[in-house]
Amino acid sequence: LVASSYHALLDNPVLLTKPDTAGFWVANTRVTLAVLDLNGTSRAADFKRELEADMAAVARFLPKLPVDHYTFLAMVGDFRWAGDILFSGKPSIGGIIKVARSLGSQGFGALEHNTSSLYYLGDFGSGERMPAELRVEKQLLDAAVHEFMHVITPLGLHAPAIHDFDYINPTMSQHLWLYEGVTEYFAQLIRYQGGRLTQQEYLDVMRGKLAQGEKFPNDKFSFTEMSRNVLDKPYKDAYMHVYDRGAVMAWLIDAQIRGTHQNQRSLIDVIMALHRQYGPDRPFEEAGFFDAFCEVAKTPGLREFFAKHVEGREPLPYSEALKLVGLEYSAQGSEIKAINPLDAGKNDLKVKVTNLGMTRVVKKVGPEEWAGLQLGDEVAMQDLVAARDAASESTMKLPVTRSRTRVVLEVPVKTETVARAHYLSVANEALWTAFSTRP
Ligand SMILES: [Zn+2]
Incomplete structure (x- = not known):
C-alpha cells in the first residue's frame, strides 16, 4: 500500500x-x-441490514451520492463484563467505579474520511435490562449517516484552515x-424523511437538541x-454544542430558506450548489463565507440571522423560524400524559430505584393501588417510558418482571397535564408535510 502524501495516509484508515x-x-x-x-461475534450481516436502510434514505435525500465507493470500518470492543455489572440488577459501587474508569478512557466514537469512516463501538452484552441506546447496531446507526454526510461538508466544502490543515499549529x-451543525441536522432529517424515525422520534430528538x-x-x-478558539478553554468545553445548538441553527436556516422559496428550495439545495461551486479541492474564503452562502440561498434576512445569532450572541428565534415549516414553538408548553403508575405521589405504593436509576422495584402496596402492581414487581424505565408514550386513552400495556417472569399488565390510564419546556407541535399540516417529504 502506498499513500501519495501524509494527508492521504491519514485519510485512508486500514483494518x-x-x-x-x-x-x-x-x-x-x-x-x-x-x-x-x-x-x-460476526456482525457484518446485521450491520449491513441496518446500514442498507439508512444509506437508501441518504440516496433519496441527495441528488446524487458524492462518491462511487464508500467503506464503513468498525471495531467492537468487548465490554460484556461492564454490561454484566451495570445491568445485572444489583451493581455494587465498586463495580460502577471500575466501569466508569475503564469506559471513560476508551474513546468510543467515529471519524470521517473522504471515502470511508471508522467506528469504535462497545459490546455491552445482550442483557434484558440494557438500554436500547447501548445496542451495538444502535451505536453504529447513531453515527453512520452523520459520518457519511461529512463527505459533503467539511470534506467537500471547507475553509483554507481545513484544506491545508497545519498539524503542528492548527x-x-x-x-x-x-x-458539524448542518451535518448533524441533515443526519436526523435524512432518517426522518426516509422513514427511519417516526415524526414523534424526530421531534423528540430535535426538542432535545433545542x-x-x-x-x-x-x-x-x-x-x-x-x-475559532475551540482548542482552548473555556471555548472547548462548549464544543459538544455543535451537535445540538449547531444542528438547531441549521434547522432554523433551512426553515427560512424553505419559507422564502415556498419549499421549492431548501438547505440541501444551497449546500449542494456550494459544493459544486467549491468542492474538495477549492476552499472557500473563511471571512466571506456567510456572504457567499447568502448569495446562493437568496433568502431575505438570512445574513442578519448569521450576524445576530451565529456570529453574534442573540438568542435563537425559534418561533419565528419554525413557523415556516409548520411548527409551533413555545418556551413553556404542556401536554396531556398518562400518569406514571410507579409515581408514589400518584399511586398508593412505595418503590425503590435500582440499577443506576434504570429499574423501579415495588416495595410496598397500599389498598388504593390502582394499576395492578404487586409487591416485588420490577419495571425497567425504558419500558415505562415506551408504555406511557404508546398508551391509548383507556389502557397502557406495561411490561413487568414478576417472580422472574415477564408479564404485561393492562394498566387503566389516568391522565395529567404536564409542563414541558421548549414544546414543539405541528400547527400547519401542509407546511409540515412539505418539510417531512423530500420532493
Ligand atoms: Zn461530525
Whole structure:
C-alpha cells in the first residue's frame, strides 16, 4: 500500500483482521463494510441490514451520492463484563467505579474520511435490562449517516484552515455551524424523511437538541467565537454544542430558506450548489463565507440571522423560524400524559430505584393501588417510558418482571397535564408535510 502524501495516509484508515465483511450497492455507490469484533461475534450481516436502510434514505435525500465507493470500518470492543455489572440488577459501587474508569478512557466514537469512516463501538452484552441506546447496531446507526454526510461538508466544502490543515499549529475555522451543525441536522432529517424515525422520534430528538443547545453560554461568547478558539478553554468545553445548538441553527436556516422559496428550495439545495461551486479541492474564503452562502440561498434576512445569532450572541428565534415549516414553538408548553403508575405521589405504593436509576422495584402496596402492581414487581424505565408514550386513552400495556417472569399488565390510564419546556407541535399540516417529504 502506498499513500501519495501524509494527508492521504491519514485519510485512508486500514483494518487488518480476519474478514467479517459485507457489501451492497446504493444508487451509484458501492458500499463495503468490515468489522472486527474483539470477542469474535460476526456482525457484518446485521450491520449491513441496518446500514442498507439508512444509506437508501441518504440516496433519496441527495441528488446524487458524492462518491462511487464508500467503506464503513468498525471495531467492537468487548465490554460484556461492564454490561454484566451495570445491568445485572444489583451493581455494587465498586463495580460502577471500575466501569466508569475503564469506559471513560476508551474513546468510543467515529471519524470521517473522504471515502470511508471508522467506528469504535462497545459490546455491552445482550442483557434484558440494557438500554436500547447501548445496542451495538444502535451505536453504529447513531453515527453512520452523520459520518457519511461529512463527505459533503467539511470534506467537500471547507475553509483554507481545513484544506491545508497545519498539524503542528492548527488554526480553527469559525464555521463549525456548517461542518458539524448542518451535518448533524441533515443526519436526523435524512432518517426522518426516509422513514427511519417516526415524526414523534424526530421531534423528540430535535426538542432535545433545542433544550441542550440552550445551555450554550451565549452570554460569554458566540458560536463563531467558540469555533475559532475551540482548542482552548473555556471555548472547548462548549464544543459538544455543535451537535445540538449547531444542528438547531441549521434547522432554523433551512426553515427560512424553505419559507422564502415556498419549499421549492431548501438547505440541501444551497449546500449542494456550494459544493459544486467549491468542492474538495477549492476552499472557500473563511471571512466571506456567510456572504457567499447568502448569495446562493437568496433568502431575505438570512445574513442578519448569521450576524445576530451565529456570529453574534442573540438568542435563537425559534418561533419565528419554525413557523415556516409548520411548527409551533413555545418556551413553556404542556401536554396531556398518562400518569406514571410507579409515581408514589400518584399511586398508593412505595418503590425503590435500582440499577443506576434504570429499574423501579415495588416495595410496598397500599389498598388504593390502582394499576395492578404487586409487591416485588420490577419495571425497567425504558419500558415505562415506551408504555406511557404508546398508551391509548383507556389502557397502557406495561411490561413487568414478576417472580422472574415477564408479564404485561393492562394498566387503566389516568391522565395529567404536564409542563414541558421548549414544546414543539405541528400547527400547519401542509407546511409540515412539505418539510417531512423530500420532493
Ligand atoms: Zn461530525
